[in-house]
Every structure is written in C-alpha cells, then in structure tokens.
Amino acid sequence: MNHAARLEALRHVLARERVDCLLVGARANIFYLTGFTGSAGLLLVDESRAVLFTDGRYAVQAPEEAGAAARVVICKGGIEKAALARAKGYRRVGFEASAGYRFYQAAADGVGARRLRARDGLVEQLRLVKDEQEIARIRDSVLLNSRIFEETVPSIRPEVAEQEIAAELEYRMRRAGAERPAFETIVAAGPRSAMPHARAGPRPVGKNALLVLDHGAILAGYASDMTRTVFTGKAGERARSLYEVVLEAQQRAIASVRAGVRCSRVDYAARAYIRERGYGAYFPHSTGHGLGVEVHEAPRVAARQKMPLPAGAVITIEPGVYVPGFGGVRIEDVVVVREQGAQVLTPTPKRLLELG
Secondary structure, X not given: OOHHHHHHHHHHHHXXXXXOEEEEOOHHHHHXXXXXXXXXXXXXXXXXXXXXXXXXXXXXXXXXXXXXXXXXXXXXXXXHHHHHHHXXXXXXXXXXXXXXXXXXXXXXXXXXXXXXXXXXXXXXXXXXXXXHXXXXXXXXXXXXXXXXXXXXXXXXXXXXXXXXXXXXXXXXXXXXXXXXXXXXXXXXXXXXXXXXXXXXXXXXXXXXXXXXXXXXEEEOOEEOOEEEEEEOOOOOHHHHHHHHHHHHHHHHHHHXXXXXXXXXXXXXXXXHXXXXXXXXXXXXXXXXXXXXXXXXXXXXXXXXXXXXOOOOOEEEXXXXXXXXXXXXXXXXXXXXXEOOEEEEOOOOOOOOEEOO
C-alpha cells in the first residue's frame, strides 16, 4: 500500500487544521498510515516525518511492517511517555479526540494543555475514499466471506444450534485465510431473528423458521460484511412476502447509489418502500455504513446523513424488517460508489433459500 502518499495527504490536512503535528492512537488509523498491525502504538506525524512509538513485543514486527513509512522507536519506559516527550518540541500538538480523557490528561501534563488541539476524524476522512488497491482487497475479503457462506449452508439443519453455525462460519473463515472475524457473527433463528443484533445462542434453529446469518472477515487488513436470510423448511406466504419486501427495498437502495447522491437519499430509497408496504415501524436501523479497515466506518447511510457519497467510497446496503414474535429478514451486500452507479461486490445470490 502507498503509505507515503497517505502520510503526505495527512500533512496537507494538518496544515489546513493549523497543527504542527498529530498524535495518532487509533489502531485502524495507524495501520492505514503505516501498515503496523500491533496492538500498542502511537504515531507522531509532522510536516516532514512520521515516528511510530511501540514496545518491545513489536521490536521485530514493527520495523518489518511500518519501517518503510515511519521511523520506529521501541520504548522501554512507556509508549505514551516517549511520544509525549517528543511532542514537547511542537507549538501546536494535535491529538485524536477519540483517545479519551485519560490520554488528554496525560498529554496536558506532558505537553501542556495550552498547546493541545483536539482533532478528530482527520485520518478517517482520508479513509473514506478507497483507491483501487484497497477496493481489490475488500473484494477479496467479500469473495472469501461469500464462499464460506456457500460452504456452510449445507450443514444447516433444524437440530443444529445457532452457535454451532456461527462457529462453523468462523472456522471456515480461518481455514480460508482470514485473519479474524470482522465482528461477532450473528446467527438468529425464528422469533430471535427479529433482533437485529442477536447473539448466537445454544438453541437449535428449529424447523420452519427464518434464519438470519450476518458475518464478515478481515483479510489482508480489510473487512467484508454480508447478511443473508434463509428459511429452514418450506416458507409460507407471510415469510415469503416479508422477504420480497426487504429484497425490493435493497434493490431500490442499490439502484439509487452513485457519486454525489446524499446518504439520506439512499436510505430513503429503501425506507420509503418498506414504509409503503406497511413495515416502517419494523425497520429500526440505518440502511448501511462504510467499510474498509474497519467494518463500521464513514459514511453512515442513514436518514439524517446529508453528506454526498464520494466516488470510491465502499458501503453496505442492508435494509431489514423485524416483526416481534414472528421473525426478521435482512439482506446485505457490499457496493463501491462509482460515478455511474453502484458496483456490487457481493456475488452471493439473493433468492430465498429454503433448507429442507
């Protein structure tokens, strides 16, 4: 990845923000700027250099991953202490506000509160638009995620527990080369499928039930995310009708995607149809979210989000309807925002699968 170009883009942002340096602590941002994947580090970026502070556990790993982008300092007396000591040499020290109050207090003690400038979202804004190499990595992650879904479906039977299915999906991810799941895998059957973020439990999925499977993988540092809803048996008219409503809403939202369209407009395309069909009260979440080095990042595809979608953004489109006591349906794909429309990366078919 072209980390030098990313650091240079950040330097232009720092000049605009009137700070002499930025202390970057978010792991996803450090990875994006340098390639470092360790769990402990602070990155200091100024107008001409980048310095990564980490500890002895990463004495070999950090230079290998980040040495081409940043000077690596292995700290013996504490990462924070060493980074703040270096930051004393700057008049205006930016830091990621998401670091929290404890870090601010340490920075105020180490640098001086009058020199600190809280700056949030600077790197995240750079991450919003993906280059073609990033899109290729996301595509690879999406293809892996879709493949393990297709491999797992034949093992789903009424007597198999939700958590067994979740374990099978995550096992297959690892076997296929994923570093880890992108989030806790959701497997929810029957009435529990009406819980958008239900945790997989010990109960068998049972017969004649809607079954929501939402899973993602991290591959080469980039996330995928997909939801499919299947039926364990022969679907009745109510379940089939609910599925068709969500599928049509998703297709309308995807059709509305193109560079320059507001996030709220994409959300409206799905939400208006679901409302028209009488299920407006049962669609409680946003239509989608950004995807990249994290599974949830900017932009948020929601009713009040007026930001125009930029070309190169990667988002999910995932409307859902959840009827208490009956069940829920969610269908989710990953798409790239292009000038001419949406490029759908998820290859998994969206017809309603009836198992058994």
